[in-house]
Structures are given as C-alpha cells and as structure tokens.
Amino acid sequence: MxxxxxxxxxxxxxxxxxxxxxxxxxxxxxxxxxxxxxxxxxxxxxxxxxxxxxxxxxxxxxxxxxGPAKDGNTEAQEIAEMRFKDFATRYISNRKRGLTSNTVDQYEGSFRTQIYPRLGSRRVGTFTPGVIEDWLNGMELDKVGSASQRSAYLVLKLVIDAARHRGAIAMDPFLDVAPPDYMPPEVTIPTLAELNALRDAAEGDDLRLVIELMSGCGHRNGEAHAANIKSIVAGDVYRINEQIHGNRVEPAQLKHRKRGEFREVPLPRKTHEFISYFADTYGADRNGYLLVRGNGAGSPHIQSYFYGDQTLRWRWRRCLERADAGTTYKLYSLRHYFASNCLTHGIPITDVAEWMGHKSIEVTYRIYRHLLPGSLTRAAKILNERL
Structure with missing residues (x-):
C-alpha cells in the first residue's frame, strides 16, 4: 500500500x-x-x-x-485569533435582542457546563472535525446525559457557524461529525382516576387552576402560571401568548416564539368552567392575570407578584403526597395527559404538535409515538377497504 x-x-x-x-x-x-x-x-x-x-x-x-487566508479580511483574521469564549460571549450578547430569556438561559447553561471548560480557551480559527469529535468523546467519558450533549452540540454549532460565515474558519468543523442522538425517555402519564385524585388533593384553587390548564389545554408550567382571563378568545378556544419563566416576576414571550406571537388551543368545557369559577371567586388584576399575590391560595405572604416555578413545585409535591399517588409524577405529566387524551381519541398528531407548541412535529412524534402502537395496522385495514 x-x-x-x-x-x-x-x-x-x-x-x-x-x-x-x-x-x-x-x-x-x-x-x-x-x-x-x-x-x-x-x-x-x-x-x-x-x-x-x-x-x-x-x-x-x-x-x-x-487559518483564514491573509486576504485583507481583517474581521475574519481578528475572529480567527480570538478565544472561543470571547467570541461566543460577544456573539450571544449581540443576538440577545432577538432571543427569548429562556433561550439565553439555555445557551449560557451549555456554555458554562459543557463548552467553556473544554473549548473556551481554544482559538476560533483552529476548530476542525477532530476537535469536535474529541469534545463529544469527552462528554461521553464524563457521562453527560444525551439531552445535555445534544443541546450543547447545537449551541456550539450555532456559534462556530457564525464564525465560519464571517470567514474565520475555512472548512466546516462539523463536516462528517455525527451529532449526539437524543431519544426522550418514555413519559409517565396519570390515569383519569389519578388526575381526579390530584384535583381533590390540591391545596388551594390556584394549584387546581394550573392542573386544569395543563391537563385540559396542554399548557407548559410557565404558561399556566401566566393564566389570563382575557386569553379566552372564544367559548372553546384559549390563546396562549405568554409564560412566566423560572422565578422571574413578569411574563415573557413563549418558547420558540417572538413577543406577540401565540398559539391557540382547544378549551374543554370543564376547564372553561373552572377558569370562570376562579375569576368570579378571586378576581383578576387590571391586565386579566389570575395567579397573582394570594389569589386562590389564602397566602398573602407570597413574595412574587406572579407565581414562580419553585412556588408551585413544592406545593405540587405536597399534592402528590396527599393524593397518595403511586407514581411520583412531575407537574409536566399533566401536559402529557393532554397529549395522550388527544392522540388516543384520534386527533391528528399534526394538530397536537401545533397545540403543544413543539418546534417540529418530529418532537411530538418521538415523545408520543408509543401512544399510537396500532396506527400501521389500522391504516392497513382502512386502505384495504378501497383496494
């Protein structure tokens, strides 16, 4: 040879x-x-x-x-010589105006835990496929979870692509590099009997309101915390257009959406009735928000104007204990209940993906595919009738 x-x-x-x-x-x-x-x-x-x-x-x-050719492109040469951490910090800072707060938090988390410790001091112009492969192998050896690996991979690629498009890197460092594969774990979904037990065990109508919105309309945790009476745009339609992110005390734009964008979801009669009951009993603020200081909880000492994520999480744990639930369901399991209720009753997965606010239908399919175990068999029978 x-x-x-x-x-x-x-x-x-x-x-x-x-x-x-x-x-x-x-x-x-x-x-x-x-x-x-x-x-x-x-x-x-x-x-x-x-x-x-x-x-x-x-x-x-x-x-x-x-590195980049010395062709007079001073910006490319400057970026190529920069440490990755310095370039990434500048790049994300310039883009913050177009990003949601939770997206910025996600980026910064990946930088802090997975990217900067391994690649922060490397010069931008020296990234190659070998460097990326070594970085991925390092995360594997450190037993970083597949979801965290994939998130960090996408964040790193975003910044490296920005440098390459400015001429600082001649060749795509991600060429022929296989991205980390992430398969969401199978979700746990409460039964109707368990859901009713959780409703009864909720201490305060504010937690009950969150339960109704997440299980009935598919709200995310933070979207339910921003419950608003004005979001009922029709008798059977609820418009989700804001969320409370983490423990911040003001509404923010939705995940994967810009401010002012929204998604509309079906509003079951039972859920509508409870929202109306809550508003009639406890009122809303002048902007229509329902989960404000003390509303439905009998707890005027709560510090935040809006209910933060941690405030309802610890109360959710108490609710699970009171309901004597055999499974330690997460609050997010209520949202899975909504998706399961839709799919097992024949609602198209394309509609469910839109109502759930997923970035692509692939996300919905990968999480809830197991809820449609007989779809191919049913399709074959239906198609056979016309053959």
Missing part, C-alpha cells in the same frame, strides 16, 4: 488494495486520506471516489489548520 504524499506535511492519499499505485484509477476501491490535525493526532478518512476529491479534501484540511 503506497501513497501519494503531499508537501509540507499536508498528508497523503492511498488505497488499501493489492494493485500498484499506477493502476489505482482502474480499481473500484475508494481512496483514503491520512493527515495530522491541529493537535498533532493522526487522522484517517475514507470514501473518496477519485484522486482529485481526496486531494481537494487534504488541501481543505491544510487550509483550515493554517
């Missing part, structure tokens, strides 16, 4: 077969390339159909190691 060696340590391409180098062009085997990355480690890549493709790839790798 001989190889064609390039000058200046660029690498080599070759074929692993018995034919002589002069007859490689007539051989069906693909070319391989071998080179050293920026850390000095030897790397191999395979699958190149022609010498030209193998040689072009080696040149790209060599240019990436050298």
């Amino acid at each position: 001989a190889g064609q060696i390039f000058p200046h340590g660029m690498g080599t391409f070759f074929k692993e077969c018995e034919r002589s180098q002069s007859r490689w062009s007539k051989c069906p085997h693909p070319y391989k390339i071998r080179y050293r990355d920026t850390t000095g480690r030897q790397r191999e890549e395979a699958g190149y159909a022609t010498q030209d493709k193998a040689a072009t790839r080696l040149v790209e790798i060599h240019q990436a190691k050298k």
